[in-house]
Amino acid sequence: MNDNPCLLFMSSLDDPDEWTRALHEAWPEIEVRVWPDVGNADDIDFALVWKPEPGALRRFRNLRLIVNLGAGADAIAADSTLPENVPIARLADTGQAEMMSGFVLLCVLQYHREVQRLEVAKRARRWDYVHPKAHADTRVGLMGLGYLGVHAANVLTDMGFRVSGWSRTPKVLPQVETFAGLKELSRFLANINILVAMLPATSETYHILDREVFYALPRGAKFINVGRGSTVDESALLQALLGGQISAATLDVFETEPLPPEHPFWLMDQVTITPHIASVAVPETAARQIVANCRRLLSDESPEFVIDRARGY
Known part of the structure; x- marks a missing residue:
């Protein structure tokens, strides 16, 4: 097992290097892995995702939190292949x-x-x-x-x-x-x-x-x-x-x-x-909220901004 907390980044629309820099600035100890180079699947504690491939997250047995990389949660809330016991948090960036x-x-x-x-x-x-x-x-x-x-x-x-x-x-x-x-x-x-x-x-x-x-x-x-x-x-x-x-x-x-x-x-x-450009997540500010939520779980606290899958947001 990995000694440091480990986050998997999974998005085809966002710059993984930009997000990795922002996450390291907010939490120097965190290890960031970029899909599909996940390494040992059991190391993954958290996943930062945008429209993940169906079933892709089920292989991570120690996954503790999924963070939706965007304001809209309808797609991820409707994904029945996600692990049922893992909370999904939205961004409040x-x-x-x-x-x-x-x-x-x-x-x-x-x-x-x-x-x-x-x-x-x-x-x-x-x-x-x-x-x-x-x-x-x-x-x-x-x-x-x-x-x-x-x-x-x-x-x-x-x-x-x-x-x-x-x-x-x-x-x-x-x-x-x-x-x-x-x-x-x-x-x-x-x-x-x-x-x-x-x-x-x-x-x-x-x-x-x-x-x-x-x-x-x-x-x-x-x-x-x-x-x-x-x-x-x-x-x-x-x-x-x-x-x-x-x-x-x-x-x-x-x-x-x-x-x-x-x-x-x-x-x-x-x-x-306009082509769906009103707003996007900003790595420098969003990373701080993501890290705070991950730290809450490591301290046995409940995460914030959790999506109600039944309601879709």
């Missing part, structure tokens, strides 16, 4: 949260300051003066008040926007009017100027953003999705955009990714498309 909140703020400011209208005027060589509004004149609604959603709410309130938040279960946040459950959803939507979806992908959130939701918003509302593509009924959104009920949308996630070239969203001037 300050760097990732700052990146997400910055992206949300960028999108909100573009709509609040009517940048799209100014771009149209520029193409027409028309001086179109738009008198600036105070941030407090715009109400932003956040659907999803998890770790990233709460961080975004705090950033928006600090900037002076009026913020409402909706979540599955009741939450209390300073300076945020909160709503919970399906019974309060329509009341939440009634006065939102810009709706930001930050929901996880679960059976309960599948197509929760449907025609009824879009038409419960004030006419001309803007929509931003940085959560999961499966939460949106894209045909309902398309019709709401074509009819002017939703005047503009910024979409970072889709039901099918990459978004197929024949999809009508590509041709719509009122739709901004």
Whole structure:
């Protein structure tokens, strides 16, 4: 057996050298092995993974914690091949949260300051003066008040926007009017100027953003999705955009990714498309949280940020 704690890194999308440096800086004693060069499988204590191959982690008999390398936990929560007795933790990375909140703020400011209208005027060589509004004149609604959603709410309130938040279960946040459950959803939507979806992908959130939701918003509302593509009924959104009920949308996630070239969203001037880039894990900050969770297990403490596999987040 290995004397030092040993972590297996398994991701085809992330730089293993960058993560290894960050993990060693946070915990010099830890040994990091990169899939598929695992060495003695019995040495592995922890696994930092993104969409591991089905069944790949069952060979590690001494595995104590699986850390999901990303905010979305739906894929790993649905993986029935993972060891049943090993907890799965999600990231609660300050760097990732700052990146997400910055992206949300960028999108909100573009709509609040009517940048799209100014771009149209520029193409027409028309001086179109738009008198600036105070941030407090715009109400932003956040659907999803998890770790990233709460961080975004705090950033928006600090900037002076009026913020409402909706979540599955009741939450209390300073300076945020909160709503919970399906019974309060329509009341939440009634006065939102810009709706930001930050929901996880679960059976309960599948197509929760449907025609009824879009038409419960004030006419001309803007929509931003940085959560999961499966939460949106894209045909309902398309019709709401074509009819002017939703005047503009910024979409970072889709039901099918990459978004197929024949999809009508590509041709719509009122739709901004970004390729699932709103936020990623930042090794320098995430490594500290990962190490802290690993140390908790070695001290016989329960890990934090554990995913409920049944709920999918």
